Amino acid sequence: MDRTFQVDLRGVVDLLSHHLYGSPRVFVRELLQNAVDAITARRAVEPDAPAVVRFEPPALTGDGTLRVHDSGIGLTEAQVHELLATIGRSSKRDELGFARHEFLGQFGIGLLSCFLVADEIRVTTRRGDDRTVLWTGYADGRYAVELAAPDAGRSEPGTTVTLVPRRDTDRWFGMPTVTELARLFGSLLPVDVRVGDVSTTTGPPPWTVGGSPAARHRALISYAQETLGFTPFDVVPLSVPEAGLTGAAFVLPVPVNPAARAGHRVYLKRMLLTEAADGLLPDWAFFAQCVVDASELRPTASREALYEDGLLEATREALGDQLRGWLVRLAGSDPNRLAEFLRVHHLGVKALALHDDEMLRLVDEWWPMETNTGQLTLAEFRQRHGLIRYAASVDEFRQLAAVAAAQDLPVVNAGYTYDAELIERLPALGRDVLIERLEPSDLTTRFDTLDPAVELALRPFVTAAQRSLDRLGCEVVVRAYDPASLPALYLVSRAAAFQDQLETTREKADELWAGVLQAFAASGPPERPQLVLNHRNPLVRRVTTLGDPDLVGLAVEALYGQALLLGHHPIRPADAALLNSSFLGLLGRAVPEQE
Numbered sequence: 210m211d212r213t214f215q216v217d218l219r220g221v222v223d224l225l226s227h228h229l230y231g232s233p234r235v236f237v238r239e240l241l242q243n244a245v246d247a248i249t250a251r252r253a254v255e256p257d258a259p260a261v262v263r264f265e266p267p268a269l270t271g272d273g274t275l276r277v278h279d280s281g282i283g284l285t286e287a288q289v290h291e292l293l294a295t296i297g298r299s300s301k302r303d304e305l306g307f308a309r310h311e312f313l314g315q316f317g318i319g320l321l322s323c324f325l326v327a328d329e330i331r332v333t334t335r336r337g338d339d340r341t342v343l344w345t346g347y348a349d350g351r352y353a354v355e356l357a358a359p360d361a362g363r364s365e366p367g368t369t370v371t372l373v374p375r376r377d378t379d380r381w382f383g384m385p386t387v388t389e390l391a392r393l394f395g396s397l398l399p400v401d402v403r404v405g406d407v408s409t410t411t412g413p414p415p416w417t418v419g420g421s422p423a424a425r426h427r428a429l430i431s432y433a434q435e436t437l438g439f440t441p442f443d444v445v446p447l448s449v450p451e452a453g454l455t456g457a458a459f460v461l462p463v464p465v466n467p468a469a470r471a472g473h474r475v476y477l478k479r480m481l482l483t484e485a486a487d488g489l490l491p492d493w494a495f496f497a498q499c500v501v502d503a504s505e506l507r508p509t510a511s512r513e514a515l516y517e518d519g520l521l522e523a524t525r526e527a528l529g530d531q532l533r534g535w536l537v538r539l540a541g542s543d544p545n546r547l548a549e550f551l552r553v554h555h556l557g558v559k560a561l562a563l564h565d566d567e568m569l570r571l572v573d574e575w576w577p578m579e580t581n582t583g584q585l586t587l588a589e590f591r592q593r594h595g596l597i598r599y600a601a602s603v604d605e606f607r608q609l610a611a612v613a614a615a616q617d618l619p620v621v622n623a624g625y626t627y628d629a630e631l632i633e634r635l636p637a638l639g640r641d642v643l644i645e646r647l648e649p650s651d652l653t654t655r656f657d658t659l660d661p662a663v664e665l666a667l668r669p670f671v672t673a674a675q676r677s678l679d680r681l682g683c684e685v686v687v688r689a690y691d692p693a694s695l696p697a698l699y700l701v702s703r704a705a706a707f708q709d710q711l712e713t714t715r716e717k718a719d720e721l722w723a724g725v726l727q728a729f730a731a732s733g734p735p736e737r738p739q740l741v742l743n744h745r746n747p748l749v750r751r752v753t754t755l756g757d758p759d760l761v762g763l764a765v766e767a768l769y770g771q772a773l774l775l776g777h778h779p780i781r782p783a784d785a786a787l788l789n790s791s792f793l794g795l796l797g798r799a800v801p802e803q804e
């Protein structure tokens with residue numbers, strides 16, 4: 210024999226309150242939604258029927274209950290039995306079980322949310338000229354239906370829902386709370402919602418208000434100030450017809466952490482769904498906060514988030530296109546504003562440019578980068594210098610920018626977040642874009658070698674100098690280069706830097722790991738870092754002519770230490786010890802001994 214499931218209503222209410230809804234406050238929304246749907250249904254057959262919903266909190270009813278009156282379609286006795294007594298039954302789905310387009314509700318559980326705050330729900334309803342029906346439901350699952358006496362029925366069609374508050378839920382029934390919640394959820398609804406005699410609806414969404422575009426823009430700016438709490442950098446109108454979506458994206462006036470962005474305010478059929486929707490815009494668009502109203506997007510059952518489906522995905526893409534279009538238009542019409550925008554949101558735009566050619570072009574053309582020939586956009590840099598040579602870290606740029614400039618070698622500082630990856634992606638924009646990462650050791654090839662006679666004369670000096678730096682794994686070279694004021698430059702090729710790091714790690718690692726790391730070590734003689742002394746520097750010249758080998762050692766060590774410091778190179782313990790001993794040694798020589 211077939212049997213029917215029994216439902217323990219207390220269990221279901223517990224499920225709703227702890228696992229579905231974020232807060233009991235949703236009962237106001239569900240009541241409002243049912244009233245609006247009932248009005249929609251009535252006006253479909255009776256277009257001139259009144260469209261009023263009125264909340265009466267206990268302060269007005271005087272009997273401790275909250276009542277909500279609507280001028281909706283009402284229910285017949287048969288419908289009361291069918292719809293109110295079965296969880297999950299809804300009049301708002303079609304024969305195939307799909308949510309009907311014109312209604313807010315669809316799941317058939319909304320009324321249950323009232324049990325989050327009430328022990329008893331009474332529905333007094335009249336459909337057309339039918340007798341008024343009274344339905345009373347209790348939190349324990351019992352319900353009763355009766356017909357009102359002919360002279361005690363409602364005077365007009367419509368429904369009144371009465372909630373008898375549960376113990377300890379008073380705070381949800383105060384006049385200010387009910388008013389605030391009615392405003393929050395329903396301020397844009399196309400019906401007149403009142404709490405007592407106070408209207409809580411403000412009319413249509415501000416982005417649909419007629420008038421000139423400039424007036425609408427101003428209205429949206431004040432809307433953002435009042436509702437979102439900031440003055441937007443700009444407002445972008447949004448529209449996605451497939452989703453029945455209209456709205457506006459407010460470009461944030463300050464940088465935001467992409468990971469901690471604020472959600473979007475989403476209305477479905479002009480009823481607030483959430484103030485913190487996720488997934489409405491593509492991730493990269495974290496510089497905008499949207500307020501939208503959509504008729505076709507679906508809510509999750511809790512009505513607190515958007516349901517992730519193909520339509521939401523297509524909508525997200527369309528909204529992304531609209532924001533991208535705004536950016537591109539701004540570049541064309543108001544470059545100064547665009548520069549201002551980039552100053553605030555460059556990180557977001559750059560993150561986007563990693564995958565998007567249009568955005569890459571925007572960065573290429575408009576984002577000023579630090580170079581050793583001043584601030585330039587990459588496009589300007591290419592125009593002036595052809596090849597984009599870049600230092601991939603800020604330290605590398607600092608070490609080499611001035612020296613490279615003196616060798617007429619323009620270099621871009623690509624050490625900031627995303628910059629190196631963006632430059633490496635630039636050739637995607639056109640085959641004529643040439644890029645090259647600066648290799649520090651290449652600089653030496655630009656320095657002038659010395660006259661052979663001079664070189665020969667310097668040999669004893671170089672041998673002495675090399676002896677003192679051998680234990681540090683550094684090679685001493687003498688060249689002539691600009692600027693003459695720079696006595697020495699410490700150059701380390703990327704391969705050598707890697708070997709260096711490997712060596713340090715190997716010293717610290719245990720035997721097993723040291724063996725593993727050994728496998729990475731380059732075969733063949735390692736490329737050594739170089740200390741390139743500048744023969745154009747007067748002090749260096751004097752050092753090269755010193756007769757005392759000890760003093761040569763001290764001087765070269767001091768030059769080595771200074772080159773390390775100037776170039777922001779890492780200082781190893783051996784370097785620090787050397788810096789110390791060379792400084793004290795030189796000081797000892799400079800200060801004559803007292804007899």
Ligand SMILES: Nc1ncnc2c1ncn2[C@@H]1O[C@H](COP(=O)(O)OP(=O)(O)OP(=O)(O)O)[C@@H](O)[C@H]1O
Pocket residue numbers: 239242243244247279281282283284292293298299300301313314315316317318319320321368370
């Ligand atoms: N104020 C009202 N006037 C007329 N009918 C109502 C009213 N409130 C509820 N109903 C009827 O009761 C049914 C169940 O309501 P309930 O709020 O539980 O679900 P729903 O609105 O259909 O869907 P959802 O769970 O998405 O809100 C509704 O489909 C509607 O037919």
